[in-house]
Amino acid sequence: MGLLSLATFFPLLGMVLILFIPKKNISAIKIVALVTTFLSLVLTSYMWSQYDYSLHGINMESQFQFVEHFSWIATYHIEYFIGVDGLSFPMVWLSSLLSFLAIIASWNIPKAQKGYFSLFLLLATSMMGVFVSLDFFLFYVFWEVMLLPMYFLIGIWGGPRREYAAIKFFLYTLAGSVLMLLAMLAFYFNVTDPVTGGHTFNMLHMFDQNNHIGLLKTFDGRFWLYIALFIGFAIKVPVFPFHTWLPDAHVEAPTAISVILAGILLKMGTYGLIRISYPILPDIARYTSYALAVLGVINILYGAFVAMAQKDLKKLVAYSSVSHMGFVMLGMAVFTEAGINGAVFQMFSHGIITAMLFLLVGVIYDRAHHREIDGFGGLAVSMPVYTGIASLAFFAALGLPGFTGFIAEAMVFIGAFPVYRVLTIIAALGIIITAGYILWMVQRVFLGKLNPKYENIGDINTRELSMLIPLGILTIFFGIYPMPVLNMMKMSLNYLLTLIP
Amino acid sequence: MSNLNSIQYFIPELFLTAAILALIIVDLFLKRKQKSIIAYLSAAASLVAGFLAYQQFSLPATSIFQGMLVLDSFAIFFKILAAFSTVIVVFISLDKFRETAEYFILLLIVTLGMFIMPAVNDILMIIIAMEIVGLISYVLAGIHKTDLKSTEAALKYMIYGAVSTGIMAFGFSLIYGLTGHTNLYDIQMTLASGHVNSVAMFIAFMMVLAGLGYKIAMVPFHFWVPDVYEGAPTPVTAFLSVGPKAAGFALFIRFLVTIVAHPSSGAADTFVQNVDIQAPFLIAVLAVLTMTLGNFSALNQKNIKRMLGYSAIAHVGYMVMALVVFNKDAFGAIMFYMIVYLFMNFGAFWILESLSSKLGGEDIEHYKGLGYRDSFTAVSMAVFMFSLTGLPPLAGFIGKVYLFAAVIKQGWLILALLGVLNSVVSLFYYVSVVKAMFLKQDDELAPIQTSLYHKIMVLILVVPTLVLGVYWSPVIEFTTNSIGLFFGR
Amino acid sequence: MEANQILFIAIALLTVLSAAVVAFSNKIIHSAFALLATFTGFAMLYVYLSADYLAVTQIIIYVGGILILIIFGVLMTHKIYSTTKKTAHNSILVSLLGGVLAAGLILFIISLNPWAANIAKDFSPTTAVIGKEILTNYLLPFEIISVLLLGALIGAIFIARQEDKEK
């Protein structure tokens, strides 16, 4: 078993271990969860240190790193084929990091800890799996496996409307992913393996236009398959009309799960589009790019506007995710180096920032037991450290220079402007509105007269700091010097652009 | 092949018949307390029969008993499946029918019917085989003589079955009239020669479909399903939803690929229709109707058994969907799905059966908070539910993948689309059970103690559901081989 | 018109009309007796079809067996005095809808006259042939149906049996 498999399946191992620990032994359960996710993080970090920046990945197996390639179901040409490149590795690393932090964030889960942690570890494995899979079938399996633990994690440990939120999340994403299933099967039957001549689930073979036959030779076939895939991914992103599961799921989910949802799950949609839709159907990607850009702009503005109207802090953050994912969509719709790198960097950066935001909301919720923005006020007096970190995170979300979000957004703008001028200008309005809702929220929560109810509210504690500070450092570090990540991405993404007509 | 020579190919059935007779005799000597011996013996008998059938797997395909039956691996596959489902049903029923020896004997007779059904090669044999399964099933459905629901189910089943069989028989008589043969191959030859009126053939085909459709619970012949499934004792329902249905599918497939279509050349993957009727499109429409109706009707059910009844219709829809393409992939997919469906469906029914007395009923309501009362069972139930929905990494998903793959391969994308959308709908009701078990915590209810027997049974059913979702190569190879010989005759 | 044909028409009328009585009669016992006429009519039609053995079997099994069974059924499920009582029916028009549709479709097929061949065979006694066939070509159905009968026997007895007191 290679490093990558180890990193991916470590959490699953932890889950199996936990299943054998008696229900009462909560601390042992937690420690197993912590250790396995930590080991996974250590492994991915080690892999980063070993990462070869000169390989571009995307559509050549030799260009991927940490590849493991075995036959799984030989009769159906399903393979256990994993590997990383510049597109996936940042996400892999991010998911291992956030899994670890989320375990810390879930330390005080009130009930059914055994179930919680085992489901969480399953979730962690499936997330990593999605990002490392290079076999479409494997990808799909991981993609769907994610739904089950997510459903329970929201549904059992969530807020008051958890059942509704959980089933909504489940149904939406399932509806999307079954379309993907169809598209996947259609690809399978319309792609030949150049070596064996049979059909294949190997993504890399699908990327090679020479291997396409039948349906994939026709424009209509390609177009509708692209749409099916797109809807599958779009629901996850979530793209504008499909986004309504997100606020509900985020608001009802426990803190750690919101972190994972916003930090990793949303990225899977755009990741899938770039990883799968673009290389398989580059012409259609180009053909529909304007629509994607328009949707991106709608996401940006719509998310921001609706965020401004929210009264619930977590909902505000949730809608801000809608808005921020719009930048990813805009960036990837333009096929310029700056645009697509910006988009993927925004995925990475939003993963860090939004994780911070949800953790912060969680911190305050743990203390005040509500999230009404207007119910707070003047918290800067009673919780100075918390306020400091929160301002950092919120400024990062607002796209302030010095933080990763700024670089990503700027790159998206720079990339998009030459292609879609008017759209970019409209999208840039988003920066004003974002500043508006974030500052307004900051003012209502932290500034002004201290609400006497919260005079003696405790400031942030060490455990909470320990999960926020690494993220804060990351967002500042990569905000000042993004090249370690960008170097990785640019090889792959610039290469990807050459595949798009 | 002459009758005498055929006997060597008929050993499993002969064994079963002998076992039935032996059990009837043994039953006479048993005291009431000892009646459960019959159960074990019947399980053993069907197990042995299944094993004997498996022994025949490598035999070349032959037609036996003067063309009344054929012996090919396709038939053997379904025989094994039938034997296996009987074994499981015996264990599911063990508690409830401990003292009712007749039940197990009847079960074995149905098993015999199910052994014959996939192998038939003559109109008469079709009718007889279906009647064996049918008639005895009526009795099984009504075996709770004092239960109003059970007897009502039996009567409804009986009336519906009798009429359907009657219509089917009439359809067969027309086919006989159209071709002058009762042997399926002869019919095929005549049809393929192309002198048969397609309109008349189509109407006859539809009449036959009434009987076959009733057996597999396809719209619009599904009406009996919810009532009978709800009314019949749970083990019987479980049995009806798997065993006879699988045999029905085998029969349906054989009917389609001999009477409606024939292999285009030798052992080819593709089939040419014998008569110019719009069978694929018709089947597609019926499949969509079947799954949609099944799913949508299941949505608001409060009784899990009835819900599973409706959902069984939906699953038939998925399987019928694959039939539109008339090829190896489709039949392989259906066979694979049958295996998967056997595990997950029996699993769900077993939990339903073994917990109904402890929980006080079979409504979703009763399952509230089960996850906190008996987490092992609840998790297993969740696994079955999700597998039935078709989520990876569970067996149901793989099953569906094959079904959808079969139709997508031939370009029936819209059909597949409707299929997958249906499985999204199905999530809603399957998950409602899960929701009740896990999302509704009720601290007042005490934990449930379940027997070791219960746990082992669950384990036996849940492990394949999980494992087949991750590694299914041997099974798919088995099914593919089974088809290979079917066409290689 | 030959006498043969006239007789045939008479038999056909008997069969159809008695079947109609079975269907439309308000009293279940009338239906039962009309059924007797129908069965007999069928037996006579079989004679016209040179199926002598079948005609006899029809009389013996249907009239002698099944019909008796049905009449038993009628009697056992109705108190004696109420056998003549009118039985309730479903809506006749709707029921007719089903019947007429079926009739229409089948008559449509018949009107197409698509049958394989038209080789009216001469009469020859069939009993020996049937006997031979049953023990050769039809041996398997013959054996299988015996199992079926056995099963039906067990089942019917099990269902119809009065439950033991202790249960």
Next chain:
Amino acid sequence: MIQLNSFLIISAIVFSLGLFTVIYKKNAVGILMGVELILNSVNLNFIAFSKYVDVHINGQLVAIFIIVLAAAEAAIALAIILNIYRDRANIDVTQLDEMKH
């Protein structure tokens, strides 16, 4: 010479009447009679075809078996009906609605 169609028409009519009966009668035994009519019409078809269409007499043999099946079916059906009657003192199928929707 009597035509094949004459038999077929009789059979068709009886079949339809049988179907009608099944739907029309509320009495379970009445429904059973309808089923018998259907089976008889099937038999007539088989036998007619066996005379006019088939070189063998396969139709007649099928008919024999169908008669046997009909007998078995009648036996079981009556057993079930009897059982229902015992439970409810009534064999009106329209009143069997313990389960619906």
Next chain:
Amino acid sequence: MIQTALFIWLLPLAAFTIQILFGKRLPRKGDWVSITAIGISFVLAISLLIQALTHYDPEFVVTASIPWIDLGSFKINMGIYLDNLAIIMLMVVTTVSFLVHVYSLGYMKGETYYNRFYAYLSLFSFSMLGLILWDNLFGIYIMWELVGICSYLLIGFYFEKDSAANAGKKAFITNRVGDFGFLIGLLIVFTSLGTFNLSEINLGVSQGMLSGGLLTAAGILLFAGAIGKSAQFPLHVWLPDAMEGPTPVSALIHAATMVAAGVYLMARLSFMLSFDAMLVVAYVGGFTALFSATIAITQNDIKRVLAYSTISQLGYMIMAIGVGAYTAGFFHLVTHAMFKAGLFLASGSVIHAVHHSMDKIGEHGDPNDMRNMGGFKSKMPITYLVFLIFSLALSGIPFFSGFLSKDAILGGSLAFALAQHNPIHFLLPVFGFLAAAITAFYMFRLIIMTFYGEPKKPKLFEHIHESPKTMTIPLLTLAFLSLFFVYTIPSINPTTGEGGWFYHLIEKPVSAVSTQLGHAVYQMTEHAEHLAHVSGLMISIVLALAGILLAFAFYFWKKIDVEALTEKIKPLYLLSLNKYYIDEIYNATVIRGLLIWNDFLSWFDGAVIDGLVNSTAWIVRNFSVLDGLFDTYVVDGLVNGVGSAVSAFGKSLRKVQTGQIQNYVLGAVLGTAIIIILTMI
């Protein structure tokens, strides 16, 4: 030199880092860290200036850069661009910043978040210096945003006050509106030229790779950033509110440095402004100068008067850039930085005194309100003295620095107007001169109300004391820097700075805009400048003196009854007092509209979008009912509906129920029949 510049730039960052992490635990809450850092920067800046003076080369430029983002074809290099402009700007910023740091020692003493204050100051210094030094627009934009956030943090320093929190937010968001334009401008530049580097942009523009309407658009959009940051009309609304921040902050950020960043930016970019863009710049600046001056007349809050005055003066500078009086504009930036910072600090001194006095007598009032003051001259002599010097400088009275620069601008605008063939452009000098007069008037109104006359509240007056040395020394330093000869050395001509070192070091850059018009603007203005100089000089002195006299007439000698006059022109008065209701208009339109729009969208999201999806779910869910209805009404309905036509209607209604086996049979039969019939058709 690059290294020196880097040190100047990065020292405050180091101070900030130390302060924010450990500030609380350091002795004296770490104020010395920040002061030391900025002090060293200040000294280094002096050394740079000395080097510049010794070189005495107007063309002096050094640059150095390193790659920052490199994506193949998309590259951004970050580096330092050091020329005379930057060196002088560094000097200004470090000077004011250092003095404000020192001043705050006294002013901010005892504040709860003392360390945080210094941390923010350091961060601000860092960002501002970066803005000056960076060699590319992207870097400037980054720092632009950072100074914005510092401004936000410092305005909202007293965050417990709602007004302060509001003001901070308002400042940031208003600035963001300008930044939006800035960003688009940046994008246009980058799209056309593929670079953010200033010299490369210059090269690109002169090669005509960016020209015509797009160039104008780029110029105007970049100017939009300046409009926001330099508080030009219509985005000026944030600056007066920004006075909620501590007074040293107002002096540093909202008078001397950050607000001047817009001017600095325009100066930096003047090479790429097309003629149309310059016209826009000039008019916005000119209008703002007059417009806000008229508001300043009626304000009673001492800091607000200064704030509007700042806006007005910034308008001047912007106008100067617009009319091509580049050097004059930048000159005014420098002089204005000194005396306006001085004015704020001096007013801070007054406020400080009033505040303490109020504390003593236990009164809770607005320490900024001039109506409570009067006669402070005797109590606070130093403050009074410096205040007077600053005011004279601001009013443009000879022998003070303001005169030199303001006069140059007025002359420049006049020259511009003279050079143009369109008489309408005389509006610009008219704006300028009127504003100059009004400036003198309101400044002396302020002085009179504060320092002359009888104390309005004697009790309060009793406790007024001169401020501590940490505050007065910076004031005196700034006062010194407001004297004319500081800028004219080696010449000592009090009427013009043209002979001085400043004019020598700063030369108008050659426009890179290649159109005929672009060059023409410069040349003609240059030519007209001499012509306009003398007349401009005379008019401005006269007007300034007139303004001062009028102020004395109104408020000191009371020759004219202010109240009566006010009554007479009430509408005008109110208009001015309420700042032309601009805030109210924004509130009523933009903000309210936005909030309503948001609420609408939020509702839309919940009700329509979600509803749409949910309603499909509803339909799906109810399809089962539909399915039931199908059973009930279609299947059974066929059964009973037809039947009811014949038999009794009521009876059949009861039959409307499923669970009827015969309906099932019929359903199957009908189903089959329908399929057959449909297929055959």
